[in-house]
Amino acid sequence: MTNEDVGTNSVADRLQLGPREGVTYPIQMKYCGHCTMPIEYCEYYPEYEKCKEWLELHMPDDFERLKIEEEAAAADGTDDDKKRQKRGGKGLLRVKKKEDVPKRICVSRAARGKKKSVTVVTGLSTFDIDLKVAAKFFGTKFACGSSVTGDDEIVIQGDVKDDLFDVIPEKWAEIDEDVIEDLGDQKRT
Template identity: 40%
Template sequence: MTDTATATDARPPKHVVYCGVCTLPPEYCEYGGTTKKCSEWLVANHPDLHSHLYSEDAATKGMSNLSLDAQKRAEKDAQKKAAKAEAAEAREKTQRAASKVYIKRVERNKRKYVTEVSGLEAFGLDLKKIAKEFGKKFATGSSVTKNAGGTGDEITVQGDVSDDIFDWLQEHHAEVPEDNIELIEDKKKKASAGP
């Protein structure tokens, strides 16, 4: 009985703060590629922790045990990481601006239609979550499927709801610009009758 821990011996769990940008503890944010964004998040949400981690004293204390060459290399590495992060952010913005969301109405047979929505993943949207919202909103079957070309995923919604999806995307997801949404109507070609 003596080797079992009692309730009084148990230590309370530690509260660890995690960065809202990179999801690491703030002590490790400097090793990732989003140091600038992490620092801004920390200032906004935990200013006391930011002043402790990023103060001049902390920086000089960390650099004091490095040699002169190592300090220069550390500064160069920090500049390279910052430049890479800025370039990646700029590349992501241009990619988002060039990305298109295609809402395609496909005729299944005679008067039955299926609406396919592709290109939403470029804007950082969760396809499964949106497919579920489509199913609830339009009271139809909705699922995430592979593209016909096999290049990515798309949301397939049963029924002709292409205009409604266009309006819904405008209303609920402002990060997708109206100019980047295209409505396409795809009809099956009828087999020509032979002579």
């Protein structure tokens, strides 16, 4: 038997088909209730701290095992290599922290040509309202075109500013009519 034969046998042993000794089938995977990934992959999730809290509450044995593995990895100094992206791909998604912006909705009218105008609504996203859904609602409610044009801006074709003071609180109960501010006629930039 030569060295090549020994190397081939060890590779063949590692790549054997069928069940392996010492493994119980079917293999049971444990999933995190927060990120819905297997618990081994929670560390790659942007909100890893929340995953840890969930694991500590619902799976204390697995949480202790992961905690011991983290401490061992920190002692080895391999933690930074694991977190940093090496090549290609998007890497970890960064969670945007919401700024503490005052909750108010601004409604204004802007001229569009000589006789036509548009109504501009800003501030709906401070109430965690999906702007696409709101634009679709305004378009069907007022039978006109409506679109999301900026980070927090919806443009409705036509002058429907006065109607919005009744429609917005009616559709979204968390918005009070006092929060809606009329900016009057504005020039669009």
